[in-house]
Amino acid sequence: MHVESGRNRGFALGSVSAAFGLGGFTGPLLGGAILSATGDWRAPLVVFGGIGLVILLMVLVLVPKSVTEVGRMQIPDASSSSATTNGLRFLNRRVVCSVFVAIAGGFAIYGYLGLYPTYLREALGFTPSESGLAASMFGIGALGALVGGAIADRVDQRLLNMTGLLAIMALGVAIFGFSTPVPVQMIFSALLGAAFSGIVVTNTSTLMQRSVDVKYVGRVSGLMIAAMYIPASASGYFVTSMRDSFGWQTAGIIQLTLIPIIGLVAMAAMGKTPARTNP
Template sequence: MSETTARKPQEGQSGALRLTKSVAIVSLIVLAGSYVINAMDRQVFSVLVPHIREEFGFSLGQGGLLATIFTLGIGLAGVPTGYLLDRLSRKAVMLLGIVIYSAFTVLTAVSVGFFDMFAYRALSGVGEAMQNAALFSAVGAYFFANRALALGSLNFAYGLGSFFGPLLGANMTTATGEWRTPFWVYGAIGFGFALLILVAIKKTFTEQRDGGPGEATPRSYDHVPAALLNKNIVLLAVTAVVVGLAMYGYLGLYPTYLQEELGLSTGDAGLAVSMFGIGALAGLPAGWLGDRLNQRTVMIVALLAGSVVGYLLFNGPTTAGWQIFLSFAEGAIASGFLFVNIYSSMQRAVRPIMIGRASGLYVASFYVPAAIAGYLFSALVESTGWGGAGLWQLAVLPLAGVVALLFVDVSQFSNARRVEVH
């Protein structure tokens, strides 16, 4: 973009004014900041499971279920949120989502037993789904030409939250002797971001419907299937199911494995889990590669690498140093490469008018199965041991995603061609 162009609003094909480049980047940073606290809320619970189990007497299965049940709320709210985005502004849906999950994060701290904690964690996921779908739709539409890179920046924010959430949560718990403290703090920060977005973010950024800023050459979408449920999006949804089950099987009970099986301290376990978040920072280069290489190939290679890392997490080295490294690698592959590229691929698998619904479908495909991932992993642990659970859920299962991706046709993605202008 030229300096002259950057100083004045642009007009896309829809006729909507566009922000200057600097304002758009600042808007992206603010919204990404709100996603940091979303990730902090999600990831802190698993590292606190041993403390919560000790106070309430929950079983390993109950702890695993509570650690991942928020994904049920995310998944069930995904598709309705996609349709809600067709009727309300993305900004409104985003704000409502942040307020909802912040409120239920605070309520988690006043739980009195399994069932109300179950409800609070599940309902916090509803808010997280609303923010996720609205945020990724807005950013994906605004930065159309570099969609995977833009979504990678959001995953970078998720990585920061995934790192600082468990680490700070463990430190706050140790310092105060109270596992409830992180929920009070993270909920309050969430409400603060809702107010900031309400005041500072313009709908000019969140409500774009066409290509990226300065898009002068119109695009043809005739090669993209007109239906939402086309072959590509179904195959990508299957891949999302596989990654959700594998990734959240690891996230839900990995801290418990580190502390109860390997004997690591709460601090070391918190650091190892937080390294998953550092690995998720790979979303930026992963998105850059997804925009420039064959995206199907990028995802297949990532799934194969993920199978190896998933196996080693529960069947390989047991020292803290190695576990920290393997957790980092799991974050880079599962959250960095796979989450970003599957999400952007599903948006590309439909025409622009259906981006909101495609985002909702991705959220449902990824998070509904993830809701039972922790419980499934705990059942495998009880029947096959930690090593067997890691083998089947983290090493063998991802191969099903490889098979599904072999049949994806990237020539039907919405970024494949432009209209010839004579």
């Protein structure tokens, strides 16, 4: 049972990314509806905060400790998984290479997301509602994480990551290199969400967890999140600087085409991933 659950780790993590994308799409719509109904900008924050507290209580009460790496280490038959997977330690080559993918992906995408609606309004002349609709399709594309996670359980994850990064680069050229109407931008935005959340995020997280012993799964998951979001905090400044210097088109292409090359180099340096024997 322990090993079987590990075989579906990609699909499980993909469901989390898909839920995140669904929330990213529905959250602004629900928030806008609450704001319109109440006329108070604080109301959506209170409602969303309350929902978060309810979910927290549900996790504490309903989710057994045995599903965590801490709980598994307390199970008697978990001793077989306490040895380091494939002789690899916490900070091994596969983990380090995956960290560079997370850095490149997070920096490229979150800088793009922050300024994409502004680009649509200023460069393509979209209305605010059209810009918001196109940007929200990124969340719909993230639902592809369910498929991406299932694929990650069955293929060479290094090659899958490279496919996702190349897709981001191609879509970057399509989004910023051509003047396209609203429906086309919506499709591009959804495909970018599928490439990033559906492939790169889900697959990288799964790969990192499979690259360490079960007792390090929580730690390596935290490393993945930190590597993705901490550098991303400066990505908006980078895009703005590129836009001011070179214009929207060049800035967007640099953001979504050159930055992901870091991830491609990291995956090439990783080498072929060995057969999976870890949980």
